[in-house]
Amino acid sequence: MMRDEAVRRLPMALxxxxxxxxxxxxxxxxxxxxxxxxxxxxxxxxxxxxPRAGGLALAFFSGLALDVIRGVVLGQHALALTLMAAWAxxxxxxxxxxxxxxxxxxxxxxxTGYQFVLFWIDGATGNPVTAFSRWLAPVIxxxxxxxxxxxxxxxxxx
Amino acid sequence: MVAFRSTDxxxxxxxxxxxxxxxxxxxxxxxxxxxxxxxxxxxxxxxSVVAYPVQLAVSSPFQGWDWFRESVSSRETLRADxxxxxxxxxxxxxxxxxxxALEAESQRLRALRENxxxxxxxxxxxxxxxxxxxxFRERVLxxxxxxxxxxxxxxxxxxxxxxxxxxxxxxxxxxxxxxSDGTHAIPVQVNRNGLRTIAVGTGDMTKLKLPYLSxxxxxxxxxxxxxxxxxxxxxxxxxVGTITEVKRDPAQSLAEVEVRPAAALDxxxxxxxxxxxxxxxxxxxxPPPASAPAPASASPPGRRAATAPAQQTGxxxx
Numbered sequence: 001m002m003r004d005e006a007v008r009r010l011p012m013a014l015x016x017x018x019x020x021x022x023x024x025x026x027x028x029x030x031x032x033x034x035x036x037x038x039x040x041x042x043x044x045x046x047x048x049x050x051p052r053a054g055g056l057a058l059a060f061f062s063g064l065a066l067d068v069i070r071g072v073v074l075g076q077h078a079l080a081l082t083l084m085a086a087w088a089x090x091x092x093x094x095x096x097x098x099x100x101x102x103x104x105x106x107x108x109x110x111x112t113g114y115q116f117v118l119f120w121i122d123g124a125t126g127n128p129v130t131a132f133s134r135w136l137a138p139v140i141x142x143x144x145x146x147x148x149x150x151x152x153x154x155x156x157x158x
Numbered sequence: 159m160v161a162f163r164s165t166d167x168x169x170x171x172x173x174x175x176x177x178x179x180x181x182x183x184x185x186x187x188x189x190x191x192x193x194x195x196x197x198x199x200x201x202x203x204x205x206s207v208v209a210y211p212v213q214l215a216v217s218s219p220f221q222g223w224d225w226f227r228e229s230v231s232s233r234e235t236l237r238a239d240x241x242x243x244x245x246x247x248x249x250x251x252x253x254x255x256x257x258x259a260l261e262a263e264s265q266r267l268r269a270l271r272e273n274x275x276x277x278x279x280x281x282x283x284x285x286x287x288x289x290x291x292x293x294f295r296e297r298v299l300x301x302x303x304x305x306x307x308x309x310x311x312x313x314x315x316x317x318x319x320x321x322x323x324x325x326x327x328x329x330x331x332x333x334x335x336x337x338s339d340g341t342h343a344i345p346v347q348v349n350r351n352g353l354r355t356i357a358v359g360t361g362d363m364t365k366l367k368l369p370y371l372s373x374x375x376x377x378x379x380x381x382x383x384x385x386x387x388x389x390x391x392x393x394x395x396x397x398v399g400t401i402t403e404v405k406r407d408p409a410q411s412l413a414e415v416e417v418r419p420a421a422a423l424d425x426x427x428x429x430x431x432x433x434x435x436x437x438x439x440x441x442x443x444x445p446p447p448a449s450a451p452a453p454a455s456a457s458p459p460g461r462r463a464a465t466a467p468a469q470q471t472g473x474x475x476x
Contacts, residue, residue: 017212020212021212021215021216024212024213024216024289024290024291025216025289025290026216026217026220026288026289026290027290029424032290032293033293035290035293051174056174056177056178056181057181059181060181060184060185063185064188064205065209065212068202068205068206068208068209069209069212069213069291070291070292071291071292071297071325071326071333072292073189073192073193074188074189074191074192074201074202075184075185075186075187075188075189075192076185076189078181078184078185078188079182079185079186079189082178082181082182082185083178083182086174086175086177086178089174090174121189125189125193127295127341129294129295131294131361133293133294134293134294
C-alpha cells in the first residue's frame with residue numbers, strides 16, 4: 001500500500017501542473033469568462049480517487065500556487081481548495097457509485113462552495129468582485145467533469 | 159459513469175477532519191498575516207520566482223508563435239511596414255523639432271510657479287507576458303521585477319499614453335494594474351482648459367469614467383485628458399484618454415462622462431516603466447526617485463475610497 005501511494009504522487013503532481021498551466025493560458029476575452037477551474041477539478045479527482053496519497057496537501061499547495069500566480073491575498077485559494085477537497089474526500093464513497101448526473105451535480109455544489117469561499121475572502125479583504133460571470137465557472141466545471149474524470153482515469157489506468 | 163479504481167474500499171481516511179482543520183488554520187493564518195501585517199511581501203517575492211517557470215512555459219509557445227509568424231511574413235508586408243514606420247518617424251520628427259525649446263520653457267515656467275510635478279527621467283521597457291492572471295481583474299504580468307528596480311505604485315506607460323501602475327513586485331516579474339481596472343483611479347486634467355478631476359476604471363478595457371464632474375463642468379466630447387501630476391505618482395502631461403460621451407441629466411448633480419483610454423490596453427505588448435524626479439528647486443533635497451512617489455498618490459488598488467474624495471473637482475484653473 002505504501003508503495004502504491006508513492007507511485008501516485010507523480011501523476012498527481014504532473015496533472016496539477018498541467019491544470020495550473022491551463023488555468024493561466026491566455027484565451028480570447030470572450031471565452032475567458034467560460035474557463036472552468038481546471039486545477040480545482042483535478043484536485044477533486046485525486047481527492048475522490050486516492051485520498052490517502054495526500055489529496056489535502058495537494059489541495060493546499062495547488063491553492064497556494066494559484067494565490068501566488070493570481071496575485072491575491074496569500075492563502076485565499078488554499079483555504080477554499082482545502083475545505084472543498086476535504087468535503088469531496090468525505091463524499092468519495094458515495095460519489096463513486098453515483099450516476100453521471102448525480103456526480104456532476106455534486107461537483108457543481110463543491111465548485112459553488114469553492115467560489116463562495118473565494119467571494120467571501122475577496123469581500124473580507126476589500127477587493128470585492130461582484131461580476132455575475134464568476135458564478136459561470138461552477139456550471140462549466142460541472143458540465144466538463146464527466147469528460148475530465150473519464151479522461152484522467154483512462155490515462156491513470158495505463 | 160466514471161470508473162474510479164477503488165483502491166481503498168475500506169473507506170477510512172485516518173484523521174481527515176484533523177488534517178483539514180490544520181491546513182485551514184494554516185491558510186487562515188497566511189491570509190491574516192498577509193492582509194493585516196504585510197509581513198509576507200518578501201516571501202511572496204521569492205514564491206513568485208518559483209512560479210516563474212510555469213508562467214514562462216505557458217507564455218513562451220504563444221510568443222514563439224508570434225515570432226514565427228513575424229519571421230515568415232512576406233517581403234511585401236515588410237516593405238509596407240517599413241513605409242508606414244518611416245512615415246510615422248517623419249511625423250514624429252516634425253513634432254519633435256520644437257520639443258527641446260518647449261521643454262526648457264516649461265521648466266522655466268514650472269520653476270516660477272514652484273510646481274513640484276514630477277518629470278519622467280528614466281524609462282525601462284518591459285514585455286507583457288502572455289498570461290491571463292485573473293478573469294475578473296484588469297491586470298497583466300510584465301517581465302521586469304524588483305531586480306530591475308521596479309517598485310509598487312510606479313507609473314507604467316505605453317506608446318499611446320498611460321497604461322497603469324505597478325500593483326505588486328516579484329523578483330523577476332511585476333503585476334501591473336491597468337487604468338481601466340474597477341479599483342484604479344488616476345488624477346487627470348482636461349488639456350483644453352486645465353480642469354482637474356479623477357478618471358476611474360470601469361472594468362472594461364475600452365472605457366474609463368469621470369464620476370466627480372458636476373453637470374455644469376466645462377467638458378465636451380473629444381476633449382483630451384492628460385495626467386495632472388498631482389500626487390506625484392504619475393508624470394504630468396501624458397495622455398490618459400479622450401472624452402467620448404457627456405451625459406447631463408438635469409435631475410442629477412453629477413454628469414456622466416465616458417472616456418476612451420489613450421493606451422492600447424488590450425493590444426500592447428510592450429510597456430514602459432517610468433522613474434520620476436521631483437523637479438522644483440525646493441524639492442532638490444528630496445530622497446532618490448526610487449522611493450519618492452507617495453504610494454497614496456494615484457490610489458493603489460483598494461484605497462480609492464480614501465484618496466478620491468480628498469481631491470477637489472470641477473474648479474477650473476485660472
